[in-house]
Amino acid sequence: MKKGVFGFGLLLLMLSACKKDKTEIIREPLKVTDYYPNSGNQGTLVTVEGTGFSSNPSDVSATFSGTPADVLSATATEIVLRAPQKGSTGEIVMKVNGETLNIGRYTYQELSVQRISPANGAAGAHIRISGAGFSSLKGPAEVLINGKASIVVSASDTLLVVEVPAKVGTGPVKVKVDGKEATGQIFKYQAIAGISPLTGGKGTQVRVTGEGFEELAEGNYVDFNGIPALVKEASATSLLVIAPAEVGTGPLSVTINKQKVAGPIFTVVPPPVIETVSPLSGPGGSVMTIVGTTFSTVPEENKVSINGKLIPVTTATAGKLTLTLPGNTGNGRVVLSVNDQVVQGPEFKDQSLGINKLSPENGLAGTKVTITGTGFNAIAAQNMVTFNGVSATIISATETEIVVKAPVGLSTGPLKVINNGAEAIAPTLFSRAGVVTIAGGLGNKDLDISAYRSGSLAIDRHGNVFVLEVEKSRIKKISPQGVVTLFAGSPTGERGNKNGKGTEALFNFGANPGMDIDANDNLYISDGNLSVRKVSPQGEVSNFAIGLGNINKLAFDSRGILYVLGSFNGAWRINPEGLRTSINTNGMSDNSRPVIIDNMIYKLNNEGYFIDAFNLTTNNNLYRVIGANYGYADGIGQAAAFASINGMIADGNGDLIIADAGNVAIRKANLQTKEVSTIVKFKSGQAIDGSFSEASAGNIGDVIVDKEGNIYFIDNSNNAVRKIFLK
Structure with a gap:
């Protein structure tokens, strides 16, 4: 008896399990979405579209105003009927598996x-x-x-x-x-109303809004300037697509059933770059500033996280983002995603101690530096400040500001504040950078360079600087230790045309003579005797080229070929053996040497405040390549503005260093991008050395760069040669 009960229970369990395992079939609702045509003669084929139909024609029947019609074909979404003979205008009624559907009116007519x-x-x-x-x-x-x-x-x-x-x-x-x-x-x-974002790169998720899209993702073909993209989501009015690896700038297009509609331009931009994050530590409520490039100006398109926690961006420009720290983020890396292009930033410490700003951010030993932030100790001695590991003397301290003196032995590196075991790092490196006078000065008799606006400089492989004393037609040499000696030319300032060694030689400089140095430390000087004179490292003066006419500035290219500007008479190209050819370049100022890079001569225009170029391959003059208007503005190409350029030189990194005398500034121009920036803009006046924010200068003349990247310039109105440290 028990055995029978057990068997019956087991059978019930098996039946129950079978019911649970049985897959439930969900039928699509029976619905008509369209039919066509709605008129015609007998025999016209009428297509009915919808859902939930049967694929078996025998399950379907139809009448036209009561007259039975033939069912020619049937699928789950489409049924084809033939308008019956002797039919009359009226309603089409269709039955599918016994369920009745009113399709719509059909008119018997020619149209x-x-x-x-x-x-x-x-x-x-x-x-x-x-x-x-x-x-x-x-x-x-x-x-x-x-x-x-x-x-x-x-x-x-x-x-x-x-x-x-x-x-x-x-x-x-x-x-x-x-x-x-x-x-x-x-x-x-089909229409594309817009795309968001409009910029990005590989992997950027782009929302396409519009109408007429297919609701199945695979029914929409999307391309970025011809490159197919993955459609991640789709509806009738919106698509979410992923920019492909090979994405290029151009229109985003959507193709459906071979019909293409073009949308707005999607502009490919480089991934964002983080230059500084300030502060790198601090408490909740502090405002963090991220400085860099290629940010979105739409705040929501910039996603910032610290230690994996997303923090809303408050304000956004192409180069700066701000956000308020919520606190309790924990320590972790700052990560920025701009339209799905991700860049890793520095580590952030969630603590009370933090540095917001240094002022100045550069200087030399003895420079007074103000550090602003949070969590400092108001007792100066309880704080420790180091410049790249070298301890500094603290002048004063509050909870939000420390004033220190940059230490002797300073080198470029991180500035740190330590208080009660906590350590904070400044958002930018403190650079050993500033200006010092290496020779001359007002009232100094070692140099006599105050009378001319540009003059010329050169530097040899050993760090000796050579400067032309234009009025006295001679060359002075400044050693790395700042010792000034007469290198070549008359001790009394006598003019002439005489070869010889050192002080035996005589020159006859014009108003703006040029000078450059070759790879073997030989100097080449344009002389008013219509010649280029050569001076060996030992001071031996000889003629390199004669009979050139009026000439002024000159410069070597990387192959050792000398280019000599002929004032308004074009230019000369002279190889190391002295073989010369003329160049039909136009409109050059006498104030600045040319710079020759990659078969291009970059030269100062006659107007003196923008730079032209001459293509040595095509022999074409190019007008206003860098700068266009008189004034002061950083920018790209003709958006930049200069005033009274008196010198320029290549720095070895593809950049031009430019002496912008009219703005009392040293500027930099990237020759690839044509972007102009300012290295230092001095206060105008008597020569004062120090950090970039403290230094002042007078009328700036020629400029050169040494192998370490330091910049030298003539300060004519202060009768000085000065050096800019950048590292």
């Missing part, structure tokens, strides 16, 4: 819209309407798409070609002829 091709497209596209009865002796056929009149491009009795109007929307195509109407299938209008 019939049977097929639209293509059934989707953008404004301006041409669509073909096939049917019958389009001809009329009374007037042309009218075509409406979604109720909006459309231009008929061509017409025959069985074919109309029309142009899709702008903003027509999605709806049926209707043809009117002689008071009769016929409606065909629904035309789906």
